[in-house]
Amino acid sequence: MTSRDETIQLHDTYLSRHKLPLFRQFGWDVVEGKREGVFFWDVNGKRYFDCHVCGGVYNLGHRNPKVIKAVSDALGHLDLGNHHLMSTERSRLARKLVESAGATSTGERMGRVVFSSGGGEAMDFAFKMAKGYTGKSKILCLEGGYHGHTGLSMGAGDEKYTKAWNYKPEGFMKIGLTDLDRIETFFDDETAAVSLETIPATLGMNVIPRETMQHVRKMTREHGILLILDEIQTGLGRSGKTWAFQHYGIMPDIFATGKGLSGGIYPITATVYRDEMERVYEQNPMIHFSTFGGSEIGCAAADIVLDHATDPEFLAHVNALSDFFRDAVDDLVIQSGKVSGIRQVGLFQAIEFVDVSTCISAVARLNANGVFCVFSNNDRVCAQFMPPLVMTMEEAGELMTLVRQSIDEAEPRDLSSSDFFSTQTEARITSANRHL
Ligand SMILES: Cc1ncc(COP(=O)(O)O)c(C=O)c1O
Structure with a gap:
């Protein structure tokens, strides 16, 4: 048995039994292995850009040396x-x-x-x-x-x-x-x-x-x-x-x-x-x-x-990355027909899609392509997009290539057959304010 299978079996038996089937739908059924900087790897060696960062826990990247x-x-x-x-x-x-x-x-x-x-x-x-x-x-x-x-x-x-x-x-x-x-x-x-x-x-x-x-x-x-x-x-x-x-x-x-x-x-x-x-x-x-x-x-x-x-140079880097992502997502709005815009203050940001099913599909494609991210659970038309603040510009460029590819591959999904989506609250925001 691989260590992934073993972990999944232990999780299923002793932790949460009901999360895994849901997580599989979006490619979140990852068993974490090595982690470093802006990346983590599953136990089988697949690399992920961490754009969830546990809501900010990994702002300074994984295992920050300092x-x-x-x-x-x-x-x-x-x-x-x-x-x-x-x-x-x-x-x-x-x-x-x-x-x-x-x-x-x-x-x-x-x-x-x-x-x-x-x-x-x-x-x-x-x-x-x-x-x-x-x-x-x-x-x-x-x-x-x-x-x-x-x-x-x-x-x-x-x-x-x-x-x-x-x-x-x-x-x-x-x-x-x-x-x-x-x-x-x-x-x-x-x-x-x-x-x-x-x-x-x-x-x-x-x-x-x-x-x-x-x-x-x-x-x-x-x-x-x-x-x-x-x-x-x-x-x-x-x-x-x-x-x-x-x-x-x-x-x-x-x-x-x-x-x-x-x-x-x-x-x-x-x-x-x-x-x-x-x-x-x-x-x-x-x-x-x-x-x-x-x-x-x-x-x-x-x-x-x-x-x-509190370091002005560090904050300037965050803002430079923020500008980069804003321009890149603005381009996607024009090119993809699937994205409505980026909700963003600094690197507190979410990619807003034209509808919920495109967003859910894009999140699944992103995870398949090695970009770990989630949708906002109380407004599922947007994917939270929170890279670590220590990301380099070069890494940001590589990340956007994967984002473009994933959005290209995203097709609206029929969510009516999913218990989770049919029984839970739908998106509540009809017109979001995206920037300050
Ligand atoms: C805005 C906000 N407040 C509070 C919490 C709760 O934090 P914790 O999970 O550490 O209790 C979270 C966790 O996701 C959060 O996002």
Whole structure:
């Protein structure tokens, strides 16, 4: 038996039995083998450009040598650290995160950090903090949004995730993307916060217009309501700035980061919030702990990640790649007749197709041709296209050749026979905003 067959059998027996048949439809039934830089290989040696990067985990590529060195050095003299004690690594990283957010023209800045080990946990803390600080119970969030599968974060996401688990979350009110321009009409005395992914990923990387985001910030401020931004996918240089909210010239009250903060090597996530919220702990400083949150090994990885994400030269490279992909996909719009455009801020990008079935077919062809990518699950007319930020221009050229070939080969597929597509929510976005 090959190691691929053996792994598939083990997966089928001891992990998820129902994922594999679905994954086969799109060429996602890969058993990962070697990985390095912008590539990974399946155990049989087929090479893939990683254009999924686990939502940003591999922003710095696979097994980035600087991250590996920092983590190896840390392993030489540290361990996870004790969450009851003070930590030099954690304290320094907190300062670096706060400073990375900078200040607005009116001098607003972030103040403090709580570390966690997963993105859902970081968003759970954001919601807890918003409710605790304001003493109010309601969070406004986006229909079709995604913040993780843990408790509160699952409640803030799409209904299909909570329904399946018979979980009836309280206090989360869902609004549509177009409702953001009249966000104030949803406020009441119990509204604690508005929570958004700065650019919603699972909802198809539909870019919230600048005026809309500024309106949301202005209205939340005027009504004493907090603004929480989920930067778990959009942050850490992915958008061409350190944080995507910096494109909008605003400062949230709370934001969460994760995924890429790990450097792809050691999990660590964080919730960053304004200084005055610290008063929540006044009566009892013991109301929140996370054993693995902010482990000292994770801090070593995150330190290198933040060095990259705040480096102007690194960000200039991200923006140069972004321009390259925009031009290349714009050409495809004219040449292929199958592509409608690219939704894009920096390298936070998705290729939008003329219809869902062409998109699903293109995703399957891309994977067959060695470009690993997925469609946005709550807007399946677009394929998320997130190459590692460290990709060279030469690699980007080679990647686009495969993309062109795959789109050429894509034929609309009849999705009515697929249980998955016939029973799940269809695309929700009728006209997406593609750029800032
Ligand atoms: C925008 C966003 N927020 C939160 C999460 C949850 O992160 P985690 O899977 O680490 O809990 C994800 C994960 O995909 C995400 O994309």
